[in-house]
Amino acid sequence: VTLLEQNPRWRLVPRGQAVNLRCILKNSQYPWMSWYQQDLQKQLQWLFTLRSPGDKEVKSLPGADYLATRVTDTELRLQVANMSQGRTLYCTCSAGTGGNTGQLYFGEGSKLTVL
Amino acid sequence: QQKVQQSPESLSVPEGGMASLNCTSSDRNFQYFWWYRQHSGEGPKALMSIFSDGDKKEGRFTAHLNKASLHVSLHIRDSQPSDSALYFCAASGTSSGQKLVFGQGTILKVYL
Numbered sequence: 645v646t647l648l649e650q651n652p653r654w655r656l657v658p659r660g661q662a663v664n665l666r667c668i669l670k671n672s673q674y675p676w677m678s679w680y681q682q683d684l685q686k687q688l689q690w691l692f693t694l695r696s697p698g699d700k701e702v703k704s705l706p707g708a709d710y711l712a713t714r715v716t717d718t719e720l721r722l723q724v725a726n727m728s729q730g731r732t733l734y735c736t737c738s739a740g741t742g743g744n745t746g747q748l749y750f751g752e753g754s755k756l757t758v759l
Numbered sequence: 760q761q762k763v764q765q766s767p768e769s770l771s772v773p774e775g776g777m778a779s780l781n782c783t784s785s786d787r788n789f790q791y792f793w794w795y796r797q798h799s800g801e802g803p804k805a806l807m808s809i810f811s812d813g814d815k816k817e818g819r820f821t822a823h824l825n826k827a828s829l830h831v832s833l834h835i836r837d838s839q840p841s842d843s844a845l846y847f848c849a850a851s852g853t854s855s856g857q858k859l860v861f862g863q864g865t866i867l868k869v870y871l
Contacts, residue, residue, distance in 0.1 A: 686845055688859075
């Protein structure tokens with residue numbers, strides 16, 4: 645059974661438009677949810693970890709602006725805005741039990757391409 | 760500067776051969792090390808963890824950690840074509856278990 649469901653899996657983003665990504669957790673035993681970005685060179689970079697419903701965080705990185713929201717115990721959202729023209733980016737969510745020794749489980753990722 | 764460096768960038772081994780992947784960290788706060796594997800079109804999946812100096816063996820996979828030199832390695836014996844994937848070394852500190860710092864990855868190809 646897949647622990648994390650991400651949607652959409654792929655989106656063409658018109659320049660200047662923001663896109664909203666969802667990550668749904670299927671097992672509440674792994675409540676620590678995070679977003680990672682992965683560039684075309686496959687480099688993974690941590691963005692946010694949000695534990696509780698209502699938690700929000702923002703971040704600006706070269707090439708995109710991010711707003712993450714923990715909507716419910718089972719839903720994490722990511723709004724990606726101001727992506728650079730021609731850029732392709734993958735956003736992947738993860739879930740874990742918290743602490744340092746548990747593994748993280750990753751979703752299959754959402755691919756964003758700016759027109 | 761990349762805090763977790765992996766080598767080589769890519770590696771080709773014959774089926775049944777041994778694959779050796781290396782990882783060095785530049786941050787002494789990192790205490791927990793992981794190897795993740797990513798097949799095309801999928802998310803990364805944890806292969807194994809190593810937190811103490813020495814070797815840790817799980818089936819065909821053996822990880823080695825030297826905390827003094829912050830060096831981690833992964834050895835895959837009897838490599839199979841299904842082992843062909845992108846392998847990541849990842850590290851975290853004592854207060855940031857969900858925030859993994861990943862290396863840039865090693866592409867492994869196992870050929871027949």
